[in-house]
Amino acid sequence: MLKVENLSISFRTDEGLITPVQDIAFEVQPGRTLGIVGESGSGKSISTKALMQLLPGNGIISSEAKILYTDKSGKTRDINRLGKKGRAIRHIRGGEIGMIFQEPMASFSPVYTIGNQMVEAIRLHRNVGRKDARRIAVEMLDKVGISNPEARVDQYPHEMSGGMRQRAMIALALSAGPALLIADEPTTALDVTIQAQVLELMRNLQRDLSMGMIFITHDLGVISHIADDVAVMYLGTIVERGPTDKVIHEPAHPYTQGLIKALPSVDRLHDRLTPIPGDIPSPNDRPTGCPFHTRCTKVIAGLCDQHQPQILQVGEDHTVRCFLHEKQQRASA
Amino acid sequence: MADITDTCASMVTSTKGKKESAKEHKKRLKYYSASQWTLIWWRFRRHRAAMVAAAVLIFMALLGIFAEFVAPYGPTSRDTKYLDGAPQVPLFCDQNGCSWRPFVHGVSTKRDPVTLRAISVPDPEKRVYLTFFAQGEKTELLGFIPSKTHFFLLDDKRAKLHLWGTDDLGRDVFSRTIYATRTSLSIGVIGVLISFVLALIIGGVAGYAGGWVDNIIQRVTEVIRVVPIIPLYMGLAAAMPKEWSTTEVYFAMTLILGFFGWPTLARRIRSQLLSIRSEDYVVAARLAGARPLRIISQHMLPSFTSFIIVDLVISFPYMILSETALSFVGLGLRPPTVSWGVLLQQAQSVRVIEQTPWLFIPAIFVVLAVLAFTVVGDGLRDAADPYSDAR
Amino acid sequence: MLRFTLERLVGMIVTMVLVSMMVFLIMEIPPGDYADRYAFRKYSGTGIAITEADIEAIRHDFGLDKPMALRYVDWIGNIVLHGDFGQAFAFETDVTKVIGDKVWLTMAILFGTLLLTYLIAIPIGIYAAVRRASFADYGLTIFSYLGLALPNFLLALILLYFVNLWFGADIGGLFSTGMSDAPWSFAKAWDLIKHLWLPAFVLAWSAVAYQIQTIRATMSDELNKLSVTAARARGVPETKLLIKYPARLAINPVVSTIGFDVNRIFSELPIVAVVLGLTELGELLLNAYLDLDMYVAGAILLMLTFVIVLMNFISDLLLAWLDPRIKLGSN
Ligand SMILES: Nc1ncnc2c1ncn2[C@@H]1O[C@H](COP(=O)(O)OP(=O)(O)O)[C@@H](O)[C@H]1O
């Protein structure tokens, strides 16, 4: 339902043009969840904002990028051609693609009730009156597990707890009936126990409503719970992409391997965690060649620091951007 | 110096993995080890508007300080031959040719054919030349050094040069404006200093003591903040006895202005003190038995001096505007003292603007000074706290 | 909400009591007292010689020989209980008579000015924030510096000059000639409105400059909030989005500084009144000060401050109504 190709994102800044996302491509199938995982600053948020033309004024999407979206009626359009304003993009925002953000408090306006903001969204995308919109809002709040929704609908965001707010935010995003839901680290700001509940809720909702979903996180552990496919991002490029099982059990990129080693797990409880050495470089100062070569333990001098690796197929639907595999493939050919 | 700041700034923002030369390394060390004040100064210098404004202020201050030298005549000297006279522009050329020395045309007195009053008309045939560093009226430089030297005068001692014209009594507007600059700026300085001392005491006590003392002080502050300030000043100024000398009035005015200028700054000091009162180093000093005054002055104040300075600079315009407004309506300084407000008192009506617009020149000084103080204040604030406003 | 209102009300009363004390002090400061000035005014030039005893008698008549604290209680008691502000000697009548309908004229000027200020400043401030770093934005920044630097009595003079130049005379004052003493009628009210715009514009000048900067700053902050992006991500049309989300919040600091604006307007009123020839409380206050007619001056100072305190109170209530988070804080 969504197919992204050649997406690069740049920003005009005081220090000149920076390009924190370079040439990424991914795909979301209807009814399936794509997980995007990467350290903070790797460009996950801006990549998904670009999908809805929500970049700030100084952001530019490369002109050769294609964001092909097939809507509920089966029509396919390139969102990159729609521009930032106008009816067409507004129809997609909220009505076709819903979005949930990391900070549940900040994503609500503090001066309107939850109900007010939900009714607004519902009436923008569904042809219903005020009364019906309110009924839908209450139903939606009920569906996301908020008790006493008739009363809650008239509350202000600051009158709710963090977990409740995030549930309300999910209800708000879903109330307009989107076919694709983008969730940008929806559980990061929550307590661990509530995190699990919200995660569970989102998985169930996605299955019940048979939506497509893009789930962003910096936590590979979460991905294995929720995503069917996964894209691993590092410094603005997708270094590995494939079905979640494959990527987790047979990681092909040294970065993914590092992430998995850094993951705590029950059967390795007594081993020390091995974090990836070094710091993530600044996006205004990207290393030449493979962006990961400065921290890679298997770096090939003279190659990785000079040339950008190409996307390689390493399994069915499993691709990687790494010279190690190029060598292997050449050797086996 | 400028290149140091620039290179350092670029070094901080871009962490290019290039090898830096020994010289650059030294510069960088200098940047990292620079004191807070040096950093503020470096940042302030890059604020071009603020630098220009600071230059304007310094220039004005110099004019005021050396008024006796800059002004050709005393503030109350009269030129009865040139009443309500228009500004005289020094020329280099006229219909009789050019000269290297600037000159003005002489003035001859004629009788108005209708009213028979004596009027002065310029005589284009008569040239009077300007001389610089000339000897003229006796004055006392800075108030105590006897001197006769003036920056410029006419070489014909009987004629007078009125760069910005004269008022109805034939007093030189240029000279008066220069003297007024001294009065108005100094009133601002003293007023700000008084309110600074008061703010320090009041805010310091409130912030250090907290509790009910703070509560009472807050109430009083609130009262002063709600009463409209100019009517309040006017009430106090009106109470000055008519028979007071100009000096007494001058000091009373500075007291009045300073006396109500403290609430904003006191509030700032109080809240800063309250917030750092519980910080470790202050608590440690208190536990070690340091006396309150010592704790405030040694430990608490230095940590926000830069804010205080910014607030002080920003409060100047209010002082200057208040003094101008009060004197303008006759409730502030009184003639023969000259201040911008006293001078503008002569320009209260539209008729004056039509007939003798040059009496309005002091207004330009007021606007310029207020503008300059505001811009310098903004520049200082940005320099002291670069993150205050992500402009 | 009730509790919040009561709290503010009590605070307001306490402030007013303290203000009245300060005003009374100011009335007491000028050398000599009311009896001296009364005697001087009444008998100077009449040839009648007055003695200390005469003055002492006057003093006793007016109750001026009582201690200061008692005199304060008398003064404020009469004001609160009987609406009696004491005697004005300039016209030898009650202060209330002297003040007359000037209170309403002053209120007309005040609300005219406030209305004009917000009508100009709010849209422009929002526009400057939305078009940040554009040509218009820089222009407005320069304007607001000028607005703060040009004292409004100078502005008034300049405007008077140009208005005279372009439209001819009769523009100062609050009424056309002949109208000011006429009984109130529709025609008179309309005449007032026609004359109001100039003082309103002059008095609004610096408030506009100040408010534009505040609104621009808050609006810029609000525009960068996640809630705005979130609303945009729900497909809210851009104009509605700007008004409903950031602009709605950018109004808050304006509301919270209403009292401050009123204070500024009253502060500048006497001076502007001199230049524009307005016959309202500011001008009366100035003349009362010049004549040391301290009961009149005290009454006006008290009234002006009361309006400011009242507007502060209203602004607190408005703010609590506008911003649901505030009620939470007070409970
Ligand atoms: N408005 C902006 N202007 C300039 N650069 C930006 C802006 N927004 C994001 N970036 C750049 O994009 C990078 C990636 O940001 P983001 O997508 O938020 O990362 P993530 O969501 O993976 O943590 C940031 O590190 C920053 O350098």
Ligand SMILES: [Mg+2]
């Ligand atoms: Mg992010």
